[in-house]
Amino acid sequence: MALSKEIYAAFQDVVGEENICDDPVIMPSYHSTEHAAVILPGNTAEVQAIVRLCNKYKLKMRAVCTGWTGMFPPGIVYLDLRRMNRIIEINEKNMYAVVEPYVITAQLQAELMKRGLHMNVKGAGANCAAMLRGHGHLDQTTSGDDRNHLAIEWVTPEGNIVKSGSLGSSDEWFSGDGPGPSLRAILTSAVPPGVTPGVFTKAALKIYHWPGPKQFPVQGVSPDYSLSEIPKNMMARYYSFPSVEKMWQAEIRLGENEIAFELMGFNVAMVAANIAKNNEEEEVLFKKLSQEVQGPGFFVILAGNSAADFEYKKMALEQIVKDAGGKSLKSIEDPRTEGIIMCQCVRISASIRETFRPGGAFSSIPVMGQRDLTIRWAVGAGKAKMPLIEKGLIVDDGGGFFGWGVEQGHLGKTEIFCKFDPQNPEAKAAVEAWSKEQSARAFNERYFAVLMGPVDQMGPGLSNFHLWWKKIQQAIDPNGVSPEAGALV
Amino acid sequence: MGLEQYKGDMEMCCRCSACKFIPLQKVAGFQFANVCPSISRFNFHSYSGGGRVNIGAAMLKDGFKYSDKLLHIVYNCQVCGACGVSCNYAMDMEVTEPIQQFRIKCVEDGKTSPALDKVIAGLRQQGSMVPVAGKRGDWASGLNLKNAAREKVDVLYHVGCLTSYDKNMQKLARATAKILQKAGVNFGIAGDAETCCGGRAYQMGYKEDFLNQAKKNMAMIKEAGVKTVVTACADGYQAFKVLYDQYGLKGNLEVLHISECIDSLVQSGKLKLSRKVDLAVTYHDPCRLGRLGEPWIHWEGKKKPGDRFVFDPPKIYRRGSHGVYEPPRNVLKSIPGLKFGEMTRIKEYSWCCGAGGGVSDSNPGFAGWTAQERLEEARSTGAEAIVTACPWCERTFNEAVQGSGSNLKVYDIVELVEQAIQ
Numbered sequence: 001m002a003l004s005k006e007i008y009a010a011f012q013d014v015v016g017e018e019n020i021c022d023d024p025v026i027m028p029s030y031h032s033t034e035h036a037a038v039i040l041p042g043n044t045a046e047v048q049a050i051v052r053l054c055n056k057y058k059l060k061m062r063a064v065c066t067g068w069t070g071m072f073p074p075g076i077v078y079l080d081l082r083r084m085n086r087i088i089e090i091n092e093k094n095m096y097a098v099v100e101p102y103v104i105t106a107q108l109q110a111e112l113m114k115r116g117l118h119m120n121v122k123g124a125g126a127n128c129a130a131m132l133r134g135h136g137h138l139d140q141t142t143s144g145d146d147r148n149h150l151a152i153e154w155v156t157p158e159g160n161i162v163k164s165g166s167l168g169s170s171d172e173w174f175s176g177d178g179p180g181p182s183l184r185a186i187l188t189s190a191v192p193p194g195v196t197p198g199v200f201t202k203a204a205l206k207i208y209h210w211p212g213p214k215q216f217p218v219q220g221v222s223p224d225y226s227l228s229e230i231p232k233n234m235m236a237r238y239y240s241f242p243s244v245e246k247m248w249q250a251e252i253r254l255g256e257n258e259i260a261f262e263l264m265g266f267n268v269a270m271v272a273a274n275i276a277k278n279n280e281e282e283e284v285l286f287k288k289l290s291q292e293v294q295g296p297g298f299f300v301i302l303a304g305n306s307a308a309d310f311e312y313k314k315m316a317l318e319q320i321v322k323d324a325g326g327k328s329l330k331s332i333e334d335p336r337t338e339g340i341i342m343c344q345c346v347r348i349s350a351s352i353r354e355t356f357r358p359g360g361a362f363s364s365i366p367v368m369g370q371r372d373l374t375i376r377w378a379v380g381a382g383k384a385k386m387p388l389i390e391k392g393l394i395v396d397d398g399g400g401f402f403g404w405g406v407e408q409g410h411l412g413k414t415e416i417f418c419k420f421d422p423q424n425p426e427a428k429a430a431v432e433a434w435s436k437e438q439s440a441r442a443f444n445e446r447y448f449a450v451l452m453g454p455v456d457q458m459g460p461g462l463s464n465f466h467l468w469w470k471k472i473q474q475a476i477d478p479n480g481v482s483p484e485a486g487a488l489v
Numbered sequence: 490m491g492l493e494q495y496k497g498d499m500e501m502c503c504r505c506s507a508c509k510f511i512p513l514q515k516v517a518g519f520q521f522a523n524v525c526p527s528i529s530r531f532n533f534h535s536y537s538g539g540g541r542v543n544i545g546a547a548m549l550k551d552g553f554k555y556s557d558k559l560l561h562i563v564y565n566c567q568v569c570g571a572c573g574v575s576c577n578y579a580m581d582m583e584v585t586e587p588i589q590q591f592r593i594k595c596v597e598d599g600k601t602s603p604a605l606d607k608v609i610a611g612l613r614q615q616g617s618m619v620p621v622a623g624k625r626g627d628w629a630s631g632l633n634l635k636n637a638a639r640e641k642v643d644v645l646y647h648v649g650c651l652t653s654y655d656k657n658m659q660k661l662a663r664a665t666a667k668i669l670q671k672a673g674v675n676f677g678i679a680g681d682a683e684t685c686c687g688g689r690a691y692q693m694g695y696k697e698d699f700l701n702q703a704k705k706n707m708a709m710i711k712e713a714g715v716k717t718v719v720t721a722c723a724d725g726y727q728a729f730k731v732l733y734d735q736y737g738l739k740g741n742l743e744v745l746h747i748s749e750c751i752d753s754l755v756q757s758g759k760l761k762l763s764r765k766v767d768l769a770v771t772y773h774d775p776c777r778l779g780r781l782g783e784p785w786i787h788w789e790g791k792k793k794p795g796d797r798f799v800f801d802p803p804k805i806y807r808r809g810s811h812g813v814y815e816p817p818r819n820v821l822k823s824i825p826g827l828k829f830g831e832m833t834r835i836k837e838y839s840w841c842c843g844a845g846g847g848v849s850d851s852n853p854g855f856a857g858w859t860a861q862e863r864l865e866e867a868r869s870t871g872a873e874a875i876v877t878a879c880p881w882c883e884r885t886f887n888e889a890v891q892g893s894g895s896n897l898k899v900y901d902i903v904e905l906v907e908q909a910i911q
Contacts, residue, residue, distance in 0.1 A: 018531075019532070021533060021558060023556055023558040023559070024554065024556075025535070025544065025554060025556050025558055025559040025562070026533055026534075026535040026540075026544075026558065026562075028543045028544045028546070028547030028548075029504075029533075029534045029535040029537075029539070029540030029541075029543040029544055030534060030535075031504070032543070032547065038533060040532050040533065066505075066506040067504060067506070067534065068503070068504055068505050068506065069504075080532070080533065080534065082532050082534075083532055087519055103519070104506075104510065104516075104522070106510065106513045106516035106522065107516060107518065107519045107522050108519075109516075110516050110517050110518045110519070110522075111518050111519055114518065125505070125507075125513070126513045126516070127505050127506050127507045127510065127513060128506075215517060216514060218514050218515060221809070221810045221811075221814065221836060221837050222512050222574055222575075222577070222578045222808060222809060222810060222837050222838065223577065223578045223579075223808055223810070224810060225512075225514060225578075278581050278806070279581050279797055279798060279799045280799055280803045283797070283799075343514050344514065347513055347514045347516075348513075349512070349513035349514045349578075349579075350578075350579055351579075352503065352505050352507060352579035352580060353579045353580075355503075356501075356503040356505065356579075356580065357579060357580050357581060357798075358796065358797045358798070359796050359797055359798060360500065360501045360503065360798060361503070392794075392795045392796055393796065394796055395796045395797060396796075419796070420796055421795075421796055421797075421798070422500075423497075423500055424796075427796065
């Protein structure tokens, strides 16, 4: 669905000849979708002008950051935000950072670590946009989802620039809720379509204290990296437990005592993926580690503010693990393994190993909620994976799931996925069926609602939220320019 | 061989964008996090390693549809291999090889770059990738070097096109010869019998021209009875060491880069670096000496049926782990008085100088832009000079220095070693 010469020229006038393309040859690299054009805006004013043109010509648009995933209807105007890649501000005193959409997490995190600060890193990895909304390995101490977003600069679907929170009444980014318009429910909504219509052009993110080194002392040559030494007052361990209940009790107590910098409920397959440098090694290691663990477990990183603080945290950890019958995985205690997995799990630099490396694709059901309930559901979803594993349709992870406490266990995140070969239609169909069944089970058995499911089925059970959302959407996007827009992909 | 054999690899791309950046745990700040010059300059995802394999996979499936934009994407890539290294920290898939094969396919289909056609025409007529002035061995006049084509020598010093013919680069050939003489190595040059290694023709996609050159060189080497070849050019090194092996032409020939040779001579006491060189330097890893200088791994196998992308027999990927990284550093650290500091992007994730893949011919502006980025990184270390180990890097950096008015000095490693032994 090509743009007319007139419309193409109008967009070209905004961004320049070099930053717009509608040649079909580039589309395979843009999610294999026939977009009307791909446009690279360089700043907020250009985004605004593009959105206004979309309204003028009744064109649908969608803005994307690094663009790891996404499903796009054909014929849209695709805004690749790659040129908007500046760190606007790191405010150490008020503990926030302001970034444009294409600053990747690895860049911002490295700048923060130099300053003794840190941030939430999404499980998708440090290769993704720093302003991405979501969850990850560091939720225990750096929260997650929209709770890290402060003031936001937003180009609405009509092309207006809205500055939320404190930015709405001053030049300050310290708050997302005021003084000034909050709009939190709209801007950071988790309801379908799951992302906010329009384009986020700048966002302030909460930042946190980092007791670790300014830079991890990584040595060696890729992929054989290790740390030359374990950073002072830091430790990484994996503990397995006799039962899911025991694991969860230990997780709760770790949160109550606020001692773990990171608590990531890896299953053994994920531990193996993090350590192994290739697929073959991973398969062997998974089998080996499966024999070494006594049951489900989690990975912990301790980071002390001082030697005394570290000692206290270590003692408390040991006691909690002991009380729950936990057992440390010896493979992780090897300093060479401990060091690199610590670095990977702070910098979130190996998520791709956990997800895409084995087969090329994965399908996930991520949920937020009360951990004891979501774990119970996940155990069932894991069992439901076993027939697929036995048929060789998905990668053998022992039916594993994973999860962690958020904000020291105040909230919880649970997730389960199937890794498979997307070129195998039988595997793809089986995984889709599994996903549908387990999402429906979650809702029907009243564990929780998977909001990625069909809204016409979920909505009536949840106060018809989808109808309200549709009304809001119509109000802020009268021309239907971005019905499925995603600023934070 | 060909693009088809990488179908499965290309389909594995998960569009994670890791190919755009240095390995993530090595990112040390906002600056110098990018690793791919092409996506950094042209911004559309199609210019990244991932974007290129996405396009390759689609065209294998749906047919090759050439356009000006596609050719711009294809020929504005240094094929420097950095994308592959970053991808392969986490993924098991080929990245650089399918990008190279895509370019070869373009040339086979007659979809070439006019600028590169011109260079290749010169190669076909005169056996050189640079304009020819005089004879190949003229630079050696007065040095009393052996002619390996006529006399028995242990080592053949393959000089290469740029060093042989470019008046500004011939100093590197003379320095290399002096170093080998000083260490008492029984070496010779081939003089007029030397011809282009073919490596740069291969990078540009002209596989047949590369093979012609490779066969000529190996015939000459066989005739001369030489067992060891030394190059002071990273492109030449990769050609003899990796590409000739990839195409089954190398045999048992030992291939050494001059930095490996000097390192070994210094360590064995045959070469003494005794004169002080007061200079603060940083070292630029040439792509084809570093990550792309890794030995070729011969492998044939089939994907195992099932869920994982694994093969029988298991495939060992070339992830850039075994390039020549330490020898040049050892040499620099052996020079008295020299102060050595590292840049952010080094070794397997080094930023390209800009000249690779024929870009210095097809788009000199882009090559210069790429070099400028590297010079800025070098300056950020506080170095007075950037040292490299390849004449193509040195020439590109020198042009960039002249263009920017910078006072950063540019050296090849042999120039500093020559100073240290005089």
